[in-house]
Structures are given as structure tokens and as C-alpha cells.
Amino acid sequence: MSGPRSTLGLSRRALLRAALAGGAALGATACTPSAPATPLVIAGGVRPGVYISLAGTLADIWRERLGLDGAPQVLTTAGSTENMQLLTGGAATVAISQVDVAADVATGITGPGEPMALARLYDDVTHVVVRRDSDFRTLDDLRGARVSIGPAGSGYQPIALRLLDAAGIGADGLGERAELGLPEADAALRADRIDAFFWSGGVPTGGIRDLADELPIRLLDLGDVLDRVRQRFPVYSVGTVPANTYGLPGPVACLSVRNVLLVTAAMDDGTARALIDAAFLDQPRLAQASPAAVTIDSRSAIGTQPVPLHPGALQFYRSAKDY
Structure with missing residues (x-):
């Protein structure tokens, strides 16, 4: 994914920061997001491992791009199954998981706790x-x-x-x-x-x-x-x-x-869009965190089936061609 021109990058950064502050519309959808109810907590993985490397890099990107007071907390975990337990139990707001585990856990869960994907990351x-x-x-x-x-x-x-x-x-x-x-x-x-x-x-x-x-x-x-x-x-x-x-x-x-980046339906559309937008703005940093992340791009990222994409992520992908 090619990098944005400097003026566009500044404009998008301002929009992204506004998304978490709850005070501005994001892109063509003109939604008005609200701030997260709790600080971002990312369920990562084992050390050394790709999950924990990507989670740490995402935390840094979101802190810098979204103007957060501090970096989101990154949890060291056993992996996908524990990550999904943390996400659906409310102890994490973002998780990385294999799509098979995510789909198994999501079965039967509806309402605010339903797991929803922001992006397919890598395989x-x-x-x-x-x-x-x-x-x-x-x-x-x-x-x-x-x-x-x-x-x-x-x-x-x-x-x-x-x-x-x-x-x-x-x-x-x-x-x-x-x-x-x-x-x-x-x-x-x-x-x-x-x-x-x-x-x-x-x-x-x-x-x-x-x-x-x-x-x-x-x-x-x-x-x-x-x-x-x-x-x-x-x-x-x-x-x-x-x-x-x-x-x-x-x-x-x-x-x-496939591995996917997940939140729950409880996250508002603007915040979900801001998270994935910021991640793609700094995709080269994700690739530096792990060679596996070289394949992350906005075309393959929608392949999260059978886990549905979050509506905020859908807004991003539908407008990505404009970036």
C-alpha cells in the first residue's frame, strides 16, 4: 500500500484523533464516533512470536496516530484461545486470533459481545x-x-x-x-x-x-x-x-x-474504523515487526470469513480506494 501525500496524511491523522475523541466525522461516511468506554487492551501472544510483535507495534501506532495519552496495554498470552476468552469476557478490547478459533468461540454469541473482525492479517x-x-x-x-x-x-x-x-x-x-x-x-x-x-x-x-x-x-x-x-x-x-x-x-x-484482528460489536463504528485506518497508514511498520506481515493489505484484509467484519471496518474498506 503506497503512502499518502503529506497533506493527506495530516488530514487523516487529524480525523483519526478526532474519532477517538468523539468529535469529528471520518471520511465519506460522516459518522460521529465516540471515545472508547475503556482504554485499549490488546490480547497478544507468546514471546517470541508474531502475535506479540504485531500487538506491540499496533499499540505504538495507535498511541501515535490517535493521540492517546499512553500506549494501549499489550497482554502476553498463550495464543488464540486465551485471546478470544479475554476478548469475549471483556478483559481485552482488541485481540489477534486464528480464524478457526475465533469462529468456534463466536458461535452462539450475539449482541455487544459478538466477536467481529477488523482485518485479516496474515496466514x-x-x-x-x-x-x-x-x-x-x-x-x-x-x-x-x-x-x-x-x-x-x-x-x-x-x-x-x-x-x-x-x-x-x-x-x-x-x-x-x-x-x-x-x-x-x-x-x-x-x-x-x-x-x-x-x-x-x-x-x-x-x-x-x-x-x-x-x-x-x-x-x-x-x-x-x-x-x-x-x-x-x-x-x-x-x-x-x-x-x-x-x-x-x-x-x-x-x-x-488465517489470522484476524478482532474487536466486539460493542465497539462503536468510528473507533473501529479509526483503528484499522491507522494500522494501514503505518503498514510498513507492521511488516518490519514481522516478515509474515508483509502480505497485509487492504485487498486481502477483508477475507475474515466466517467471522463478520465490523461495520466500522467495512466503512474503511469501502472508502479505501479514495486513499
């Missing part, structure tokens, strides 16, 4: 990481193995369980099951305390790349189970991790899932 790819010198090649080889499926509260533990079910193993078919976050799983694989671990993140994920720099790894190819998973859960798609991403022997077929 996560599920990694199943093993040592390259191991005999593990497919999910079926993990039968009886020591495997970390990710921590409770993360978005990738449900994916791990669905993949294992599709492979005919299930969680009970593992030899030992651990629920480790990425740093702990990384350390356990290095120390030979586990044989494999699941992780879902942008490509490349820094923690996996650092591991691959010190320990030759392989990602299990998921091609033999992807059709079965997608038949049951069409929200997923097929992704590929190129060989040069982590120095792999070859490209690997993986499961892909």
Missing part, C-alpha cells in the same frame, strides 16, 4: 518439527512418540489434535504428550526430551529459524492428511513451506490458517 502455517537425523517422516510415524501438541489456550493445540485424529493416531496414540510453548519445545527437542513438536506461526518463525541454525531439522509433510482435515474443517487451506525457509531438505506441504 499461519502449522509446523511439525523433528530432528533431521530422526526416522520421522509423516504424522503416522509419531505413533508412540514423545510429542508436544502446544499449550492449552493456544490456537495450535486444537489444530494438532485435529491433525492427529485425521492421521488415525489421536492424542492417545502418542507415547508421551507434552503441552509446551515454542521456547520450551525448542529446548526439549534440543535436549532430546521430545521427538517432535507442533507449532503454528508465520513463515519464517524466528524461534524455528534460530533452532534450525543450530540443529538440522525437518518438518513433517502433512500432504497425506490435509484433504481429510479440510473436508471436516473447510476454514483451513493448504500451505507450503519452501526449503530455504529453514534449510530444509525440500519444500513441505502444511496446513494454513
